[in-house]
Amino acid sequence: MAYRIQEWAASERPRERLEAHGPQALSDAELLAILLRTGVRGENAVDLGRRLLHTFGGLVGLHRAPFAEVKAQHGVGTAKAAQLKAALELGRRLAAALSSQGARPRIESPEDAAALLMYEMSALEQEVLRVLLLDTRHHVLGAEDVVRGSVNRAQVRIAEVFRAAVRRNATAILLAHNHPSGDPAPSPEDVALTREVVQAGRVLEVEVLDHLVIGRGRFVSLRRQGLAFE
Incomplete structure (x- = not known):
């Protein structure tokens, strides 16, 4: 089994799939993998993202978890924890901004x-x-x-x-x-x-x-x- 994402077919790699199909086509674990960039021995970035989602009970739990707990997860550390927390906070702020503006999505495609x-x-x-x-x-x-x-x-x-x-x-x-x-x-x-x-x-x-x-x-x-x- 190919653990390294680089060994996957190009059409299956998260970054290539995002470029070809847009971010909405990726699972939560795949999006996290793009932020994490690398995994650990025996566990690629997608598997690491999947483990974090399981550990914290999904994206909401990961967002609410203290920085120290995320950082302490095997294969994460300070830099990756900071990237995850920053991305999740940006998503929260975007949702709040859209809500405060009373924005209604427009369907153009x-x-x-x-x-x-x-x-x-x-x-x-x-x-x-x-x-x-x-x-x-x-x-x-x-x-x-x-x-x-x-x-x-x-x-x-x-x-x-x-x-x-x-x-x-x-x-x-x-x-x-x-x-x-x-x-x-x-x-x-x-x-x-x-x-x-x-x-x-x-x-x-x-x-x-x-x-x-x-x-x-x-x-x-x-x-x-x-x-x-x-």
């Missing part, structure tokens, strides 16, 4: 939507169909879960997909659902459902911006794939 949805939805153990509600400039007004369980044409009522959009005066929506298997490849049922929603949106004059299928650390945009948006 599938990656924008994935950045909002993928972290949570990729970890769900059952399928969920979620609808992002958007205004005329594609700012996010809110989100609604329409179906929990099996997301297929038999289970999804098209009227339910648009109910919240009508109530909130949304002029556009974006669909997203997860595949608990981790494979985001759209099924024929996914494509057929999307086609029905797009057609209904035209009748209701509500634009259907896209449908994302979310897997484990990956997603597929049906619009980008040319599926159901003919």
Whole structure:
């Protein structure tokens, strides 16, 4: 087994994956690995990041942990602990700044939507169909879960997909659902459902911006794939 990240295929290395697919495509452990840069004997940087997440109970626990405790972890030390703490604090300050400004995210690409949805939805153990509600400039007004369980044409009522959009005066929506298997490849049922929603949106004059299928650390945009948006 190749413990050193340098021995991995280029397409699997965290930095190369970030460059190719964006930071939202990486797991928490992979993002930590980029900050840590190196691991220790028998444990690469991704494994070290995974161990830190387990030890402290995730990113929130790592952020709250005293500097001395993080520094004391095998393979960390002062410099790496400082890098981790600085990055986590920057994330906290950014979230606070956006909240204080009342900023509403704007969806300009599938990656924008994935950045909002993928972290949570990729970890769900059952399928969920979620609808992002958007205004005329594609700012996010809110989100609604329409179906929990099996997301297929038999289970999804098209009227339910648009109910919240009508109530909130949304002029556009974006669909997203997860595949608990981790494979985001759209099924024929996914494509057929999307086609029905797009057609209904035209009748209701509500634009259907896209449908994302979310897997484990990956997603597929049906619009980008040319599926159901003919």
